[in-house]
Amino acid sequence: MLFSMELADRPRRIPTQARSRRRYEAILDAAAAVFAEVGFDAATTEAIAARADTSIGSLYQFFPNKRALFTGVAERLMARETALFDAVTAERAGAPWPELLDAVVGAFVELRETEPAWHAVWSSALALEGEVKDTAERCHQHIVSRTAAILAGYAPGLPPARVEIVAALLVETVAAMLFASLRYDATRARALLDETTRMVRAYAAEILAPIDAK
Amino acid sequence: MLFSMELADRPRRIPTQARSRRRYEAILDAAAAVFAEVGFDAATTEAIAARADTSIGSLYQFFPNKRALFTGVAERLMARETALFDAVTAERAGAPWPELLDAVVGAFVELRETEPAWHAVWSSALALEGEVKDTAERCHQHIVSRTAAILAGYAPGLPPARVEIVAALLVETVAAMLFASLRYDATRARALLDETTRMVRAYAAEILAPIDAK
DNA sequence: CTCGAACATGAGGACAACCTCACGTTCCAA
DNA sequence: TTGGAACGTGAGGTTGTCCTCATGTTCGAG
Incomplete structure (x- = not known):
């Protein structure tokens, strides 16, 4: 006021x-x-x-x-994005870890293709001041937290601090590769994303190893 | 003319x-x-x-x-960046793979702290039209090619097409995490980058495994 | 049907940023 | 020392974009 x-x-x-x-x-x-x-x-x-x-x-x-226009576009997108993430993860609760990973990546590839503003929103949202930034950070944080929770379920032995940072890394990595793959042609983009899931799987295998060996 | x-x-x-x-x-x-x-x-x-x-x-x-101003800034930075990469990799030619990785990441963390325009240049260069974009793409491509060559040295059995995409993934991932870590506070940024090297190492171990098992 | 509220319009005011140009200053070779 | 070339300056022309507002149109409740 x-x-x-x-x-x-x-x-x-x-x-x-x-x-x-x-x-x-x-x-x-x-x-x-x-x-x-x-x-x-x-x-x-x-x-x-x-x-x-x-x-x-x-x-x-x-x-x-x-800015209000951009905020409107961003909020609509972020809402769809969190909803999609929650739906996909809820749907496969308890599924094997690689399957969950593939499902999430696949869903987001589709989202990115459906929402033309995806790239523009994510590249500007965090650079802009005001409500857009908050919304973007909330969305990001929500996904990281959910990922951390899921991760903790798969690897109960992991210290919470580590879980947090691993979740952040996973989310940042997948997001960044979705982002980067836009600069590639279709087949190379596909290859990059496939390779990304391989990398993440190899990493996850190492982290989750203590569980298997328990 | x-x-x-x-x-x-x-x-x-x-x-x-x-x-x-x-x-x-x-x-x-x-x-x-x-x-x-x-x-x-x-x-x-x-x-x-x-x-x-x-x-x-x-x-x-x-x-x-x-734009010419930006191009000037960008070219100076890209020149330093390629030079740094070449120097670090040449210096440790033949060194164990994890050591090389740590050296490169460390060098780039330092570069990013020394060059305040690093974030601005890389976030705008590829979005802009004209010479800036070309310079940025040349720089990126140079680093990817060199990485691919190095990778091929460590894993001679890998098919060339795979080498190319793995190199691209490695470079994109490290760059993206250097980028993302700017949004974190100092200690979390450090943790994210440490975790990144762990991830890349786990991935590399899997890729290089056939060599060890040869 | 009617009247007020909701809605739609687009010319133009205000402002900010890029870039020019005419004039003044500094340097250096002869 | 001196003339001309290189250099430096900043008020303002031009352009383009955000946003307003006075005027006109459509809707729907009573």
């Missing part, structure tokens, strides 16, 4: 009529597409409005500024 | 007098600092000039545009 009447980065008006609700979604989709194509800085609010077949005025009725 | 009188992204005037040579270096250093602090897009040529204790006019005598 002291700082600003208007909550920064939050949608400005929640649409009630069907017409405007469609428009709202169209703007978010357009924003995702434009951010995906040129990145946050080079994206233009006018380009987004044009892509959504609407006018700048309407766009600014819903979003107070450009 | 057909497209532009002026080579894009190249320095405009090569300084001859000592005074201007100092200025040229000062501008590059200032550019590196500013790019490091706020990234490419948010960096301002005026801020760079101010930081270099000079005027915009002088800045534009040496660099035709903002």
